[in-house]
Amino acid sequence: MADRVLMRGNEALCEGAIIAGCRYYFGYPITPQNEVPAYMSRRLPQIGGCFLQAESEIASINMIWGAAAAGKRAMTSSSSPGISLMQEGISYLAGAELPAVIVNMVRGGPGLGNIAPSQADYFQATRGGGHGDYYVIVLAPSTVQELAHIMIDAFDLADLYRTPVVVLGDGVLGQMTEPLVLPEPSKRTLPEKDWILDGAKGRDPRIVRSLRLSPQTALEEHVLHLKEKFDLIREKEVRYDSYMLDDAELVIVSFGTSSRVCKSSIQSARKKGIKVGMVRPVTLWPYPYDYIAGLARKDRVKAFLVVEMNLGQMIEDVRLAVEGKKHVYFYGRTAGMLPDEDELLAKIMEVSK
Amino acid sequence: MKAVYSRPEAMTKMRMHYCPGCGHSIIHKLIASCVDELGIREKTIIVGPVGCSVLIYNYLDMDGSEAAHGRAQAVATGLKRALPDRVVISYQGDGDLAAIGTAETIHAANRGENFTVIFVNNAIYGMTGGQLAPTTLIGQRTKTSPYGRDAVTAGYPLKICELLSQLEAPFYIERVSVHDVKHAIRTKKAIKKALQYQMDGSGYSFVEVLSMCPTNWGVTPLEATEWVGKHMAEYYPLGVFRDRGSSEEKK
Numbered sequence: 001m002a003d004r005v006l007m008r009g010n011e012a013l014c015e016g017a018i019i020a021g022c023r024y025y026f027g028y029p030i031t032p033q034n035e036v037p038a039y040m041s042r043r044l045p046q047i048g049g050c051f052l053q054a055e056s057e058i059a060s061i062n063m064i065w066g067a068a069a070a071g072k073r074a075m076t077s078s079s080s081p082g083i084s085l086m087q088e089g090i091s092y093l094a095g096a097e098l099p100a101v102i103v104n105m106v107r108g109g110p111g112l113g114n115i116a117p118s119q120a121d122y123f124q125a126t127r128g129g130g131h132g133d134y135y136v137i138v139l140a141p142s143t144v145q146e147l148a149h150i151m152i153d154a155f156d157l158a159d160l161y162r163t164p165v166v167v168l169g170d171g172v173l174g175q176m177t178e179p180l181v182l183p184e185p186s187k188r189t190l191p192e193k194d195w196i197l198d199g200a201k202g203r204d205p206r207i208v209r210s211l212r213l214s215p216q217t218a219l220e221e222h223v224l225h226l227k228e229k230f231d232l233i234r235e236k237e238v239r240y241d242s243y244m245l246d247d248a249e250l251v252i253v254s255f256g257t258s259s260r261v262c263k264s265s266i267q268s269a270r271k272k273g274i275k276v277g278m279v280r281p282v283t284l285w286p287y288p289y290d291y292i293a294g295l296a297r298k299d300r301v302k303a304f305l306v307v308e309m310n311l312g313q314m315i316e317d318v319r320l321a322v323e324g325k326k327h328v329y330f331y332g333r334t335a336g337m338l339p340d341e342d343e344l345l346a347k348i349m350e351v352s353k
Numbered sequence: 354m355k356a357v358y359s360r361p362e363a364m365t366k367m368r369m370h371y372c373p374g375c376g377h378s379i380i381h382k383l384i385a386s387c388v389d390e391l392g393i394r395e396k397t398i399i400v401g402p403v404g405c406s407v408l409i410y411n412y413l414d415m416d417g418s419e420a421a422h423g424r425a426q427a428v429a430t431g432l433k434r435a436l437p438d439r440v441v442i443s444y445q446g447d448g449d450l451a452a453i454g455t456a457e458t459i460h461a462a463n464r465g466e467n468f469t470v471i472f473v474n475n476a477i478y479g480m481t482g483g484q485l486a487p488t489t490l491i492g493q494r495t496k497t498s499p500y501g502r503d504a505v506t507a508g509y510p511l512k513i514c515e516l517l518s519q520l521e522a523p524f525y526i527e528r529v530s531v532h533d534v535k536h537a538i539r540t541k542k543a544i545k546k547a548l549q550y551q552m553d554g555s556g557y558s559f560v561e562v563l564s565m566c567p568t569n570w571g572v573t574p575l576e577a578t579e580w581v582g583k584h585m586a587e588y589y590p591l592g593v594f595r596d597r598g599s600s601e602e603k604k
Binding site for chain 1: 394395396397398400407408410413414415416417418419420421424427428429430431432433434435436439440456457459460
């Protein structure tokens with residue numbers, strides 16, 4: 001059995017990426033993810049990789065384009081304002097079908113906001129984020145262990161579907177130190193990269209592009225091709241975790257760091273005899289609509305309570321899944337504040353009456 | 354009969370979309386000729402960002418990557434870092450390189466990235482219909498400087514070769530022009546030298562090419578060539594700004 005190690009989230013994700021075969025990191029400093037470039041700048045040169053501190057997040061994401069077009073596993077990391085700057089580039093990556101992994105350790109916003117943990121980038125992450133008709137796969141780990149392991153999955157999914165993958169964490173997850181067992185390299189067989197640019201030696205030239213001007217229907221055809229891919233991802237890649245749901249009458253829906261607070265409050269509520277459990281979506285896109293819809297159809301389930309570190313963003317997806325069949329309540333703190341275990345317990349008591 | 358000129362092998366047979374008198378087609382051909390002569394078609398990747406020349410990958414018979422507006426040298430950095438033994442060319446216009454992509458330009462040059470930049474300066478935004486460019490001359494009328502460029506409100510035309518020459522890292526910087534045959538031949542020599550330096554692993558090579566845009570300047574193709582020779586070359590002096598490979602600079 002592999003050794004247990006003690007690591008900070010931002011460093012564990014780097015080791016996960018390296019085990020996944022990532023050798024190219026381009027990024028720009030921003031709190032609360034500065035341990036990522038610091039770690040990569042030390043580690044990547046030791047293993048023949050390339051670390052480059054770019055002049056901006058805009059340059060970072062376009063350097064990713066270059067390395068990805070050359071067929072390499074490449075990643076960047078940032079936090080909310082920096083991710084906003086990258087959105088044009090992420091849209092181009094999605095349009096050009098280039099694989100990339102982007103880590104967003106979300107901080108409080110809007111604007112410069114603060115540097116405290118937040119989940120306020122949910123809308124941006126799960127609705128594509130940039131311009132045009134597209135989605136990115138969004139993975140939301142809740143522990144350091146899961147964060148390290150999810151990097152393997154992130155690179156595999158990016159290559160498998162030729163699409164950008166966002167790993168959505170927050171300042172708590174990035175800064176927290178926890179024991180973990182590092183992941184094993186992936187055993188998944190992935191399609192050969194027969195589209196990369198490496199010089200047209202003995203073959204026809206290839207082009208990596210997102211521009212489709214003619215004929216007039218060229219772009220629509222391409223976007224419909226992307227849609228087929230997104231439909232396949234929706235069908236195959238939905239991931240979620242459930243907690244104490246077997247007899248639950250109240251279903252909490254929460255992801256990432258806020259789901260950890262929920263677990264504590266659920267345990268306290270259970271001691272008071274309240275039948276409460278939780279769904280924790282691991283993929284925020286594709287979203288586990290069907291699973292939540294199934295819960296909403298159960299007579300036993302009386303209501304849902306969505307808990308987020310924002311003013312209520314994922315709650316819209318829960319409502320889409322519940323389709324008005326049950327009440328959907330909300331509890332959250334925003335702008336860098338963490339949900340309070342006791343406040344949440346009080347909310348659970350209130351909505352369980 | 355002896356063939357004195359034929360289409361370079363590194364060019365496709367596709368008909369170009371450029372306007373009559375545009376300099377892009379000449380510069381594309383010069384690049385293709387150099388690629389032929391150096392025998393690097395099968396190891397070259399061309400990066401074309403937003404602008405009139407975004408479709409350059411349709412005309413050159415080699416691997417090509419698009420880039421978002423201004424980001425060609427970031428894309429080229431990623432490509433070249435990933436594939437250090439390939440030849441990477443970033444082909445950019447003046448709006449792309451000297452306005453929206455100024456940061457990427459200065460930092461790629463300052464890192465001494467080992468790729469070649471071909472900077473086409475025609476003093477205007479072509480693709481969007483003739484707006485003021487960072488390189489538009491003082492007094493020049495464009496769609497967004499209808500009274501002529503005024504230094505008080507729009508600043509001065511950016512001299513990119515001079516700017517980059519302040520940096521330590523760039524290996525080769527030259528400004529050339531394609532307004533007549535003599536200068537086009539000089540341009541070809543500069544492009545070939547830049548590519549050779551890249552193949553030698555020397556570092557950042559930068560060739561600025563003064564070029565014509567008769568459509569958006571509102572003049573005939575012939576008048577456009579005269580305007581480059583007379584006005585542009587006066588403000589943007591031609592010549593070598595940096596050549597660390599020359600015997601003189603080596604001393």
